[in-house]
Amino acid sequence: MRRIITIDREFGSGGREIGKRLAETMNIAYYDHEIVEKISESSEFTKEYIDSLDEKRPIPIFPINIASTFGMQMNFQMDRQIDLYSKTADLIRNIASKSDCLIVGRCADHILRDMNPLKLFIYADFDYKIKRCKEKKYEDIKNLSDKEIEKKIISVDKERKSYYNFYTNQEWGDRLNYDLLVNTTNVDVKCITKVLKGYIDEAFS
């Protein structure tokens, strides 16, 4: 049976790290930001452009029936975002059709629903996510103040939720959309990876 695992995650909860460790342990393909790179290689979109829209919901500023040049520009932008989602979905389906894989975010659980993926959601208490972000000093947050880190945690998750709800018509983080939801608060990522490996082995046995 093809082993397809999807991970969605709150920012700062360790979902990315858990996904990476799991894929390594299981010796299967891992896709997170790699998806952005792959789309930029095969489309007219630059990496920077995709990054700026990655896991963000398209928002029309004007209703579609306003026939102003500016309004049309806005909707052109929205069309491009939907086109980007479509390319992302095609790529994810293509990846999953080829080999066992673990895909992080980008509505992969919904896109691959007909392939019976194992759907995980990783989250943590807000204070723990702040603490973890401060300790980890990831590239995208290492120059931020404590206050800015807090704001980033809130805004990234807000965007992810909005993106997921828009394209799937389901609620991001709602237990019914996942097989397992794991709270990483005060738990060692290595321990969680070990437990999840056991869970995945049982699920695909």
Add this chain to the structure above:
Amino acid sequence: MRRIITIDREFGSGGREIGKRLAETMNIAYYDHEIVEKISESSEFTKEYIDSLDEKRPIPIFPINIASTFGMQMNFQMDRQIDLYSKTADLIRNIASKSDCLIVGRCADHILRDMNPLKLFIYADFDYKIKRCKEKKYEDIKNLSDKEIEKKIISVDKERKSYYNFYTNQEWGDRLNYDLLVNTTNVDVKCITKVLKGYIDEAFS
């Protein structure tokens, strides 16, 4: 470290069975309906009376300031329900202070929050719960029609949610109140128990 595990669960998801198996495997005390029995032994409440109110939210029919005899009777009933919750909470704290244990439902995760319990939530897709209930033929549903089983799944969970939200001021089934949420849809209970045992061992190591 004292191993305290709480399980909350959707009706028909297999939470009770998983809890029982886990407690057996771990050789620790198990409490579900046993709580009702223990309270009836040590209070003026009969088992039948406790059963009729078990995990149900007290609902005043009239506002407290209506000074009618009937209104007062209603509020007397509400007081008794709150008294029953208070006795349940005392018993749960007492159980957890004495030995390792696994407690199902009854806001145990909230009541024991200062003792760092491991908090699990077991759930499943609606169709799967119906299928499971029909197959299992538990004592309380064996004489029900399919339609009645469906109604019971909805009403029991509605009551549990209402009870939990009333006494904890939190949302029943909201991921932030738990350490792990497990979807049992199409998964063998023995497999889940095995995985959860591994998780608990890691968590308390």
